[in-house]
Amino acid sequence: MSLPGVPKPLVPIGSEPVLGHLMRWYAHHGHREFVVCLGHDGHRIEQYFLQERDPAVVESLHGGARRVRVPRDGDDEWTITLVPTGLQASIGERLRAPAISGEWSLGRADHGAPALDASSRPGGRVGTG
Numbered sequence: 001m002s003l004p005g006v007p008k009p010l011v012p013i014g015s016e017p018v019l020g021h022l023m024r025w026y027a028h029h030g031h032r033e034f035v036v037c038l039g040h041d042g043h044r045i046e047q048y049f050l051q052e053r054d055p056a057v058v059e060s061l062h063g064g065a066r067r068v069r070v071p072r073d074g075d076d077e078w079t080i081t082l083v084p085t086g087l088q089a090s091i092g093e094r095l096r097a098p099a100i101s102g103e104w105s106l107g108r109a110d111h112g113a114p115a116l117d118a119s120s121r122p123g124g125r126v127g128t129g
Contacts, residue, residue, distance in 0.1 A: 007041040010048060017048065023078065033079045039087055046082050 003011055009019035016024075023034055038045055049055065049068050056077065057069040065083045072078055 007044050009045055019045070019048075023080075027072070027078065032076050033081075035081045035083060037083050037085045037089075039085060039089065042082075042084055046084075049080055049082060 010017040012018075013021055019036070026034070036045060046066070049070065050058065050066075053068070053070045055068045055070050057067075059067040061067055061081070063084070065081060068080045068082065070078045070080060
């Protein structure tokens with residue numbers, strides 16, 4: 001399902017967008033640090049974290065990336081790195097972006113990420129591809 005003008009990760013399920021549900025699921029399994037690669041409509045996803053989530057801290061990083069620390073009710077703080085990877089970047093190019101080199105990505109901002117087992121990933125990081 002998609003709504004006109006709403007990026008897929010921001011389509012609401014109940015009162016929260018799909019991306020929020022995915023991140024909460026990963027947080028339930030111990031993950032508190034996320035990397036979101038921003039492609040098409042990435043500015044809208046960035047806007048969601050910067051304006052609607054009321055971040056505690058926002059840091060500017062290399063290449064226009066931002067690291068956002070968001071307090072969660074009853075959970076530890078989440079750290080979300082928002083990386084603008086360009087509109088034409090392939091999945092591999094997004095994962096090699098300078099701001100996330102050495103880390104695994106939750107997924108692209110323009111498609112949903114399937115649930116993956118972090119125990120098989122380097123450092124327990126989760127990624128899609």
